[in-house]
Amino acid sequence: MPSSPQTAAPVIVIGGGLAGLAAAEALVERSRDPVVVIEASGRPGGVIQSVRRPGWLVERAADCFLAVRPEAIDLVGRLGLADRLVPVEPAARRALILWEGRTVPVPRGFRLLAPGDLEAIRTTALLSAAGRERVLAEATVPPRDRAAGDESLESFAIRRLGREAFERLVQPLVAGIWTADPARLSMAAACPEFLQMEREHGSLTAGERARGAVGHQASGARYGQFVALADGMETLTSALWRRVSEAGVTWRHATAVAVTRDGPGYRVHTAAGPAAGEAAAAVVVACPAPAAARLLGGLSPPIADELAAIEYAGSAVVCLGFDRSAVGHPLDAAGVVVPRVAGRGCLAISFASEKFPGRAPAGGVLLRVFIGGALDPESAALPDGQLVERAVTEAREILSTTASPRLVEIARWQGAMPQYHVGHVERVARIRGHLADHPGLALAGAAYEGVGIPQVIASGRAAGFSVAGAHG
Numbered sequence: 045m046p047s048s049p050q051t052a053a054p055v056i057v058i059g060g061g062l063a064g065l066a067a068a069e070a071l072v073e074r075s076r077d078p079v080v081v082i083e084a085s086g087r088p089g090g091v092i093q094s095v096r097r098p099g100w101l102v103e104r105a106a107d108c109f110l111a112v113r114p115e116a117i118d119l120v121g122r123l124g125l126a127d128r129l130v131p132v133e134p135a136a137r138r139a140l141i142l143w144e145g146r147t148v149p150v151p152r153g154f155r156l157l158a159p160g161d162l163e164a165i166r167t168t169a170l171l172s173a174a175g176r177e178r179v180l181a182e183a184t185v186p187p188r189d190r191a192a193g194d195e196s197l198e199s200f201a202i203r204r205l206g207r208e209a210f211e212r213l214v215q216p217l218v219a220g221i222w223t224a225d226p227a228r229l230s231m232a233a234a235c236p237e238f239l240q241m242e243r244e245h246g247s248l249t250a251g252e253r254a255r256g257a258v259g260h261q262a263s264g265a266r267y268g269q270f271v272a273l274a275d276g277m278e279t280l281t282s283a284l285w286r287r288v289s290e291a292g293v294t295w296r297h298a299t300a301v302a303v304t305r306d307g308p309g310y311r312v313h314t315a316a317g318p319a320a321g322e323a324a325a326a327v328v329v330a331c332p333a334p335a336a337a338r339l340l341g342g343l344s345p346p347i348a349d350e351l352a353a354i355e356y357a358g359s360a361v362v363c364l365g366f367d368r369s370a371v372g373h374p375l376d377a378a379g380v381v382v383p384r385v386a387g388r389g390c391l392a393i394s395f396a397s398e399k400f401p402g403r404a405p406a407g408g409v410l411l412r413v414f415i416g417g418a419l420d421p422e423s424a425a426l427p428d429g430q431l432v433e434r435a436v437t438e439a440r441e442i443l444s445t446t447a448s449p450r451l452v453e454i455a456r457w458q459g460a461m462p463q464y465h466v467g468h469v470e471r472v473a474r475i476r477g478h479l480a481d482h483p484g485l486a487l488a489g490a491a492y493e494g495v496g497i498p499q500v501i502a503s504g505r506a507a508g509f510s511v512a513g514a515h516g
């Protein structure tokens with residue numbers, strides 16, 4: 045990608061993933077010039093990567109985003125891609141859970157933690173009679189004292205719904221989204237909506253009733269609210285890069301190693317650049333928290349220490365393409381999630397070709413097998429052969445595949461998913477407090493206030509706007 049000589053000190057954005065690109069767009073909107081994006085990998089988009097194979101469209105990471113928040117939809121509109129949005133296919137707007145060797149639908153109306161349809165709870169094959177009664181009694185469980193502070197998702201779910209619903213329903217749904225350890229995942233950071241429901245309505249059951257959710261058909265992850273881009277998620281980040289580069293933002297393929305102070309501005313040091321670094325009027329650090337911690341260690345030890353304490357989990361996504369005739373399961377859902385207590389070798393299998401059109405050739409089926417996560421880090425690091433063998437075995441035993449896959453694509457994501465552990469909201473508030481001592485320095489990305497695509501866009505835009513007026 046082209047780079048051009050700069051005259052005035054630029055705003056430097058470190059990291060050209062979605063957050064960094066969103067920050068660059070915000071700077072362009074504020075007519076800030078020059079703006080330079082420094083990116084270690086040589087390609088824009090970060091973890092958002094779509095791969096084309098003849099007839100197949102494979103998402104290596106994100107495959108869709110939540111449309112009920114405005115940020116991603118607005119961005120798609122600005123990029124002229126609105127007509128390329130595709131909703132989840134109606135037949136795939138539900139999730140399955142593997143239980144006792146069978147794939148059982150998530151009870152109708154059940155939203156991650158909240159039972160929206162009590163009739164569906166009464167009849168689900170997923171829970172024992174005692175487990176069903178316990179969920180039905182959720183409305184009688186008193187709310188937790190607010191003063192008690194943050195709580196883990198596991199604690200919240202067991203307290204409100206009972207251990208059985210936690211193990212068989214909540215844990216696998218959550219693992220499929222955050223690849224997290226629910227005993228450490230922060231309710232305040234990951235699921236504030238449900239905490240608020242408990243506070244405002246006394247229970248999740250009452251909260252769901254108040255929002256008129258009873259009778260809603262979609263279950264699990266509210267699939268009707270998700271959309272994808274017909275030509276792959278990467279069209280979002282490549283179009284965003286095109287937009288900002290046409291507006292004059294320049295690109296540097298380099299690894300930033302440090303940010304230091306330079307009068308009222310900063311200097312950004314790169315691995316192969318001049319020792320003195322490059323002057324910047326302002327800096328947006330939009331790389332993952334561990335890299336951000338290393339960059340900022342000299343400038344602000346308190347910020348670096350807080351950033352270094354944000355842990356990451358890894359996972360592997362093994363994409364398998366089959367002939368439809370070689371899959372015994374009807375694939376009548378978005379996918380199947382696997383409870384940890386089932387003791388299997390994967391977190392989930394997403395039915396990619398059933399969720400969105402154009403992911404597989406005619407007569408083909410594309411599955412994405414998720415392996416690893418915070419509770420099983422070794423599996424994500426298995427050698428390729430073993431990883432594929434694991435994925436193929438899981439597909440065979442869970443979905444009754446009967447032949448070898450026609451397509452195999454491995455995507456490894458070591459340390460790619462930030463973990464919002466208990467206390468995360470307070471940690472981010474402390475980081476923001478320390479940032480006040482460093483005008484013109486901003487942080488953006490999935491590490492802070494949401495891992496989903498809309499939240500990451502929001503984070504990048506907020507960071508870009510916050511430094512747009514800085515003069516080094």
Ligand SMILES: Cc1cc2nc3c(=O)[nH]c(=O)nc-3n(C[C@H](O)[C@H](O)[C@H](O)COP(=O)(O)OP(=O)(O)OC[C@H]3O[C@@H](n4cnc5c(N)ncnc54)[C@H](O)[C@@H]3O)c2cc1C
Nearest residue numbers: 059061062063084090091105106107300331489490496497
């Ligand atoms: C497997 C997987 C599946 C997902 N599925 C979904 C989904 O379906 N829907 C959804 O909404 N979200 C999903 N997400 C989450 C979402 O895609 C991410 O949170 C988001 O894309 C992260 O963007 P980012 O810019 O914060 O980070 P990244 O994409 O990690 O970008 C950071 C960039 O910084 C660069 N960098 C790092 N260090 C340096 C350095 N020192 N100098 C210069 N550059 C550096 C990296 O190379 C990278 O390009 C998924 C994530 C993963 C990993």
